[in-house]
Amino acid sequence: MPEPLKLYGAKGSGSVAVEAALTLLGRPYVIIAEAPTWTQAGREAVRPVNPMEQLPVLITPQGEVMTESAAILLWLGDLDPQAGLAPPPDHPDRAAYLRWMVFVPAAIYAMYYLLDDPARMAHGDAAQDELRERALERIKFCWKVMEAQVDPAPFVFGAQLSLLDVYLTVVSRWNPRRRWFSDACPKLASVARRVDALPELHALWAERMPFEPGWDG
Ligand SMILES: N[C@@H](CCC(=O)N[C@@H](CS)C(=O)NCC(=O)O)C(=O)O
Structure with missing residues (x-):
């Protein structure tokens, strides 16, 4: 079982797209900080990992910080080609x-x-x-x-x-x-x-x- 991925997220935010992707992929993850960035506390929680003070932020198993929802989704979709959630590089789509x-x-x-x-x-x-x-x-x-x-x-x-x-x-x-x-x-x-x-x-x-x-x- 792979180590859980770590995610900074918030209810109703763009992190939910990443959470949905992880759920569909059956990939374990933990929300290490519930950080609604429309509050001061949320911005402060995210700032150390993302100076943009935005969600989502994913920490890869290697400790790499990933921001940008699309980059995270593209990365996840390619990580598990068997799941079929992303057309592979040579696919017409x-x-x-x-x-x-x-x-x-x-x-x-x-x-x-x-x-x-x-x-x-x-x-x-x-x-x-x-x-x-x-x-x-x-x-x-x-x-x-x-x-x-x-x-x-x-x-x-x-x-x-x-x-x-x-x-x-x-x-x-x-x-x-x-x-x-x-x-x-x-x-x-x-x-x-x-x-x-x-x-x-x-x-x-x-x-x-x-x-x-x-x-x-
Ligand atoms: N380009 C970023 C945008 C992320 C973004 O705008 N996230 C919102 C939450 S849904 C946010 O943190 N907003 C706070 C702000 O922009 O100050 C991405 O695609 O991940």
């Missing part, structure tokens, strides 16, 4: 897998830095309101770009679940939330609903990203 695995954090996830606390980038209520609004519009635009270019059946790469499906399921739980997502991006939303319903992830969702009243927007 590999290029699209890499493309969308980078698109989600670069185009969408990065926008939450502005959306969650626009005061970090703009002065005054009016400028901050505008920044928040524009960041949200950008997120919507980017989801629609992805929606137009995928053809899930039922997952993005056909019958085989991949970590891209898991990643988009977690990120689409945030603003503008799933009610908007279902209307504007029905193909991607159908993927997310399937991943929401995976029996292997029921306990994880309940504990780490619960479907509480109003969860969908």
Whole structure:
């Protein structure tokens, strides 16, 4: 049995995508710090390992610090090719897998830095309101770009679940939330609903990203 991987995470955060990947892979892990980085205590807990003060942070068995959700998911998917959660390097879907695995954090996830606390980038209520609004519009635009270019059946790469499906399921739980997502991006939303319903992830969702009243927007 491999040594448990160590993860800095927080309920409802991007670490849940990594937790879901580890769960599907059957790979033991421990949350060594529950560190919601939207609180002072959370930021302080993460700072020694990630000066960006962001989650997720994974510590590899060799003690390497890994940040960046997509890098962690790509690494995990390749670590266990038998699990089939990542198209291998010579697979025809590999290029699209890499493309969308980078698109989600670069185009969408990065926008939450502005959306969650626009005061970090703009002065005054009016400028901050505008920044928040524009960041949200950008997120919507980017989801629609992805929606137009995928053809899930039922997952993005056909019958085989991949970590891209898991990643988009977690990120689409945030603003503008799933009610908007279902209307504007029905193909991607159908993927997310399937991943929401995976029996292997029921306990994880309940504990780490619960479907509480109003969860969908
Ligand atoms: N590029 C990073 C972004 C991570 C990120 O923004 N994480 C959020 C939690 S979901 C965070 O820690 N935010 C706190 C902050 O940005 O100050 C990744 O993909 O892992």
